[in-house]
Amino acid sequence: MARFAMIMDTRRCIGCHSCTVACKVNNGLPLDMIYNPVFTSGPTGVFPHVSMTFYPLLCMHCKNPPCVGCCPSGASRQEADGIVWVDQNTCIGCKACIQACPYRARHQNAETGTVQKCDFCKERVREGLEAFCVETCHQRARIFGDLDDPGSAVSQMVNGMNTLQLLPEIGTDPQVYYIVSPGGQG
Amino acid sequence: MKEEHNWGWPIASYLFLGGLGGGMIVVAGFADLAFGRGEPFSLGSLLAGIAVAIGSALLIFELGRPFRFWRVLSREKAIMTAGAWLLSFTIFTSFAYFSFWPDFSPWRQLVGLRHFASGINIVLGLGVCIYTGILLGSLRARAFWNTPILPVLFLVSGISTGVAAQSLLAGSWPCHGTAGDLGAVHAALRSCDLALVVFELIIVFVYVGMMRFSAGPVTARIAAQWLTGPKKWPFWGGLVGLGLALPGTLYGLSSAAGGETAPILVLIGGVVLRFLVVYSDERVRLPGESEYYARLPGPDAPFLKAWE
Numbered sequence: 001m002a003r004f005a006m007i008m009d010t011r012r013c014i015g016c017h018s019c020t021v022a023c024k025v026n027n028g029l030p031l032d033m034i035y036n037p038v039f040t041s042g043p044t045g046v047f048p049h050v051s052m053t054f055y056p057l058l059c060m061h062c063k064n065p066p067c068v069g070c071c072p073s074g075a076s077r078q079e080a081d082g083i084v085w086v087d088q089n090t091c092i093g094c095k096a097c098i099q100a101c102p103y104r105a106r107h108q109n110a111e112t113g114t115v116q117k118c119d120f121c122k123e124r125v126r127e128g129l130e131a132f133c134v135e136t137c138h139q140r141a142r143i144f145g146d147l148d149d150p151g152s153a154v155s156q157m158v159n160g161m162n163t164l165q166l167l168p169e170i171g172t173d174p175q176v177y178y179i180v181s182p183g184g185q186g
Numbered sequence: 187m188k189e190e191h192n193w194g195w196p197i198a199s200y201l202f203l204g205g206l207g208g209g210m211i212v213v214a215g216f217a218d219l220a221f222g223r224g225e226p227f228s229l230g231s232l233l234a235g236i237a238v239a240i241g242s243a244l245l246i247f248e249l250g251r252p253f254r255f256w257r258v259l260s261r262e263k264a265i266m267t268a269g270a271w272l273l274s275f276t277i278f279t280s281f282a283y284f285s286f287w288p289d290f291s292p293w294r295q296l297v298g299l300r301h302f303a304s305g306i307n308i309v310l311g312l313g314v315c316i317y318t319g320i321l322l323g324s325l326r327a328r329a330f331w332n333t334p335i336l337p338v339l340f341l342v343s344g345i346s347t348g349v350a351a352q353s354l355l356a357g358s359w360p361c362h363g364t365a366g367d368l369g370a371v372h373a374a375l376r377s378c379d380l381a382l383v384v385f386e387l388i389i390v391f392v393y394v395g396m397m398r399f400s401a402g403p404v405t406a407r408i409a410a411q412w413l414t415g416p417k418k419w420p421f422w423g424g425l426v427g428l429g430l431a432l433p434g435t436l437y438g439l440s441s442a443a444g445g446e447t448a449p450i451l452v453l454i455g456g457v458v459l460r461f462l463v464v465y466s467d468e469r470v471r472l473p474g475e476s477e478y479y480a481r482l483p484g485p486d487a488p489f490l491k492a493w494e
Contacts, residue, residue: 032485039474055473066326072266073257092257093250095192096266102327102469108192113250166472170326 002081002146004120004175005154006134007163008056011181013141015040015054019133023058023118026132033107035059035118036133053180056142058133059084059105059118060166060174067097067106076115081126082175085119088112102170120144147175191465196248198464201318202347202457203241204273205340208314209348210234211280213375215308219301226356226363226371228287231307233355234348235280238314242273265324269317276310283307288360315344322463329404330397330466339389339459346382347456349375350433350449379452380437387430390459394421408466417466420458429455 015038023029023036035058042052065084068076075090076097086097086106091114098106098115106117121131125144129135134142145154154177157163163177210227211234218224246255258270285291286300293299319337326332353375357368398409412421433448433455483489 031490034482037475037478039472039478041473053473057472070264070266070325072259072261072264072270073254074261075257090257091251092254094248094258094266095250096264096321098192099467100325100327103472104469104475108250115250167470 001148003148004061004082004125005145005147005158006058006061006120006176007143007154007157007179008176009141009143009179010053010055011179012139013038013054013056014139016139018136018138019056019142022132022136027121029116030109030111033109033116035105035107051181055166055178056133057103057105058176059120060103060172060176061120062172062174064171064173066100066102066170066172070096070100072096079122083120083122084117085122086115086117088114088116091115102167102172103174191467193248193464193467195461196244198460199457200241200244200248201340201460201464203237203244204318205315205344205456205460206347206351206453207234207236207238207241207280208276208311209344209346210237210311210351211276211283211307211348212311212315212345213348213352214283215304215311217371218304219308223371224300224304225287225361226368227352228284228360229358230352230355231280232284233351234311235277235284238273238280239277242277245273265317265321269314269321272310272313272317276307276314279303279306279310311348312341315341327469328467329402329470330408330468331463333393333396335389335393335396336463339386339393342382342386342389343456343459346379346386347453349379349382350452353379353449354446376437376448379449380434383430383434383437383452387426387434390425390430402470404468404470408468412462412466417462420462424458425455425462429458 017038019036020034020038024034027035029035037057039055039057040052041055043050045051061082061084063082065078068078068084072094073090073092075087075092076084077087078084093108093113093115095108095115098108106115108115125131131144134144143153143157145152147155147158149155157179158177161179163179165174165177168174210230214224214227214231214234217227246252249255259267259274261267283300283303286294286296286303288294316337319340322328322331323333323336353372356371356375357363363371394409394412397405398413411417428451433451436448436451
């Protein structure tokens, strides 16, 4: 069984926001909805010792997702391959999952009333294609793969390098890992 | 694009109405079972059911898809599902308990069954008061809610507002009590609510104090908003002053004076508490998050209409 994860190599990210655009356009998101923003942290420090880091975001597809446990309708689900998604037909828009998410990864669609989120482009990745944000990243800062496959780039990097998870203290065990440059903050 | 409060006034109003209704049927149940004095609280039980029903209607109104609300009952593992079942049963049993009291009630004489209904009402009423605190308190993403004191605060506030409402209603139709009887009932309710108000005041200061001094940056910031920042008027004036300290003083000063003022103030305090809590739902921000969303254009940005 696959166990999908993503690595954000912030050493490579140049903050061009192409992934945000590719996701919005290809997934047909409403104007006010962004699944995968790119945050800019910094610049910090005092010249000449300054640094700035870009943090590309998306749903963390947590191993222990609080948004699934609180869903009263059963619309919010976690698949065996780790992908967390919302069944649009079942969701009633109670927003419990939005309140439960520490990463602001869930958004209510003003038109349908349901809650939407990044699903790792699950139809694409299960066919072996890349998610739109990964495909469009010309710097190869977003690296997607299967943690259960020892030969995959994500498996080798998560196991062999210093990676960070966002807000690990909340206990969600995010499956999006960040490589932060030694000079950057993190 | 500022992060909006995902849950707003309908949820805050529901939290008040649910706690109120739950508290009212707990009072009626205890009075009936422990003291054999259920009758003065019969109208209160009817209104408790109506309060919970209005609260539940607000919850449904607040959904993104209100006409699919019944799906909230479908996933037994979620706290919200348990709460939805609790509310449904509570509305029913509150009305059922009331139905034992009017003169035209065919089952007015079935005291055993009524006592059974009282017991059920106590359990369900406590459940309605507590589960909302667990629902909010279990969200680790919302640091100011994520504390076990929240269900306790909601419980004490719910029971306190329930006692206050029942003391306003005690003796109304369909009760047949004499004025002398009701004097004792009112005195008992006043001393009961005095204890609850004092206890709630302590819980409020323990809660805000803990958040102010011992926890992370978000909790400290929200606690400071309550104590000295933009929420200081609702907190000091609305909740602590009008809602707890003043009615507590009125209850304590004299058994007769204060009359209906103190219970009404307690109800106001219950509303203010729920609004303060619901609007304190801030998350810990990720690096650069606030700046990013502050730069995004709003729905009225001129470029959106430039090509029309």
